[in-house]
Amino acid sequence: MEHVQQTPMGSGFSADSTAAQVMAGIDLRGRTALVTGGYSGLGLETTRALVEAGARVIVPARRPQLARDRLAGIGGSVVPMDLADLASVHRACQHVLGSEAKLDFVIAAAGVMASPERRVGPGWESHFAINHLGHFALLNLLAPLLLRGGARVVSYSSAGHHLSDIRWHDPHFERGYDKWEAYGQSKTANVLSAVRLDELGRSDGVRAFALHPGPILTELQRDLTRAEQIEFGWIDADGNVVGRGFKTPGQGAATGLWAATSPKLTDRGGLYCEDCDIAPLADPAGTMDEGGVRAHALDRESADRLWQISTDLTGVRSPWTSQ
Numbered sequence: 001m002e003h004v005q006q007t008p009m010g011s012g013f014s015a016d017s018t019a020a021q022v023m024a025g026i027d028l029r030g031r032t033a034l035v036t037g038g039y040s041g042l043g044l045e046t047t048r049a050l051v052e053a054g055a056r057v058i059v060p061a062r063r064p065q066l067a068r069d070r071l072a073g074i075g076g077s078v079v080p081m082d083l084a085d086l087a088s089v090h091r092a093c094q095h096v097l098g099s100e101a102k103l104d105f106v107i108a109a110a111g112v113m114a115s116p117e118r119r120v121g122p123g124w125e126s127h128f129a130i131n132h133l134g135h136f137a138l139l140n141l142l143a144p145l146l147l148r149g150g151a152r153v154v155s156y157s158s159a160g161h162h163l164s165d166i167r168w169h170d171p172h173f174e175r176g177y178d179k180w181e182a183y184g185q186s187k188t189a190n191v192l193s194a195v196r197l198d199e200l201g202r203s204d205g206v207r208a209f210a211l212h213p214g215p216i217l218t219e220l221q222r223d224l225t226r227a228e229q230i231e232f233g234w235i236d237a238d239g240n241v242v243g244r245g246f247k248t249p250g251q252g253a254a255t256g257l258w259a260a261t262s263p264k265l266t267d268r269g270g271l272y273c274e275d276c277d278i279a280p281l282a283d284p285a286g287t288m289d290e291g292g293v294r295a296h297a298l299d300r301e302s303a304d305r306l307w308q309i310s311t312d313l314t315g316v317r318s319p320w321t322s323q
Contacts, residue, residue, distance in 0.1 A: 005271060006281055006293065011264060013276030015214060018250040019049040022258040022276055029054035032103055032149070033260075034096070034142070036060050036083065036135065037110030038076060039067035042156070042213055045253035046107055051075040053261075058100070060092050060110075060138075083110060083134030084120040086314060093141035102149035103142060105260045108135045108190070109156045117177040124313070125172040131186035136193060136310045140318035147319065150205030154259045155194050157210040157272065157297075161187040162288040165296040166306060189306060191272055191297035196307045198270035199300070200320035207269030209259040212291070214275065215245055216252040272297065 013022055033050050037043035038059035050057050051074055060081035061067035067078045081092035096103075111131045118126035124133065139146070139153060146153065163184025167173070173182055194210040201208065258276045259265065272279050272293035282292030296302065311317060 005268065006278060006298065008277045008280055009264065011258065011262070011277040013254070013258060015245070015247070015275040016251060017254045017258075017276045018248070019045055019253040019257050020250065022254045023049050023053050023261065026053050026261050028104075028261070031105065032056045032058070032100060033105040033107065034058040034060070034103055035076075035107045035109060036081075036138070037156075038107075039063075039070045039078070041109075042216065042249060042253045042256065043107075043109035044070060044074075045249045046109060046256055047071065047076050048074050049253065049257055050105070055105070058096060062110075081138075083130045083138070084126065086121060086134070086137055086316075089134055089137045090141065093138060096142060097145065100145055103145040103151050104149040106139065106142070106146065106151055106153045107156075107256055107260055108139075108154065109256065110135075111156060111186075113158075113160070113183050114179045115182075116179065117173070123172065125177075125182055127182040127186040128171055128189065131183075132189035132193065133310060133314055135190075137314045137316045139193075139197065140311075140316045143318045143320075146201070146206050147204050151207075152260050152265075153194070153197060153201075153206065153208040154256050155190045155208070155210045156256060157190040157194075157212060158183075158187040159212050159215075159274075159288050159291065160184045161191055161212075161297050162282065162294055164188060165294075166192070166302060168305075171309075188294075188297045191293065192299070192303040192306045193310075194272075195270045195298055195300065196303035197320075199303070200307075200318075202269055204319075207265075209265070209269060209271055209273055210297075211255045211259055211273040212279070213252045213255050214247045216247045216249065 033055045038047040047057050057076045059076045060079045062082045064080040079092050082088040120129045164181045191210040194208040198208040259273045280292045
């Protein structure tokens with residue numbers, strides 16, 4: 001494999017940079033964005049920053065009334081959608097296709113982490129279904145709008161991708177379940193999907209990125225007990241955040257916004273970002289805490305294989321599927 005581009009570029013930002021800092025001077029008037037998870041945690045900060053820059057923002061939401069309540073005073077158009085339910089994804093996409101002329105940005109920020117074993121749809125493992133397959137269907141169903149907008153697509157992955165490659169032999173954990181491996185596989189899938197979407201869409205002006213937002217406590221950790229979070233060193237007994245390098249919501253949203261809007265990324269894509277820059281390749285002998293992107297998440301053959309499997313599982317075909 002060749003990863004010449006997967007090298008930090010000196011963006012001028014850092015792990016401490018905030019959403020406001022990376023969006024300074026960015027004018028998005030006349031542009032339209034769609035943000036999954038755009039009413040919670042980093043997604044909410046992302047919606048706020050995009051609206052403040054002048055963009056119209058569509059927020060698909062599993063809990064539409066909660067989304068409307070949280071977005072009151074911020075902005076954003078809420079569309080009911082549950083990533084775990086393909087019929088719901090189809091309905092949401094039909095609504096967006098009927099109401100929008102184009103999409104300039106899609107930020108896939110919704111997800112689950114370290115959940116108990118759950119089955120959704122036709123028995124799919126929930127992390128793989130929600131974090132990957134639901135977004136795969138969404139992006140491909142909305143492909144006509146991505147093409148018209150020459151969209152930049154940004155998928156929230158995580159350092160968790162270090163935990164597992166794709167389990168080709170058993171992606172739905174039918175033979176033993178591990179919540180962290182399930183999460184890790186889904187985060188690897190997010191990176192591989194960005195690699196493949198960028199490869200297929202770049203000639204049409206559609207570019208894709210994946211990212212690690214950094215360590216941060218949000219509703220994403222809702223399935224973890226307080227005892228687990230204390231054991232990991234994330235919080236103390238009083239619930240205060242004490243984890244090393246943990247970010248504020250504004251800092252956590254910064255990398256995704258940078259990947260979506262930075263002029264420095266024009267004519268680039270298929271890359272994994274962290275700390276508001278392109279991430280380096282991870283040391284094969286290193287730890288997850290050392291950062292970077294694992295080679296297994298960038299493998300083009302794996303990306304193609306996952307794309308085909310995802311097409312078969314969801315039944316959703318895109319303009320690029322047959323290429």
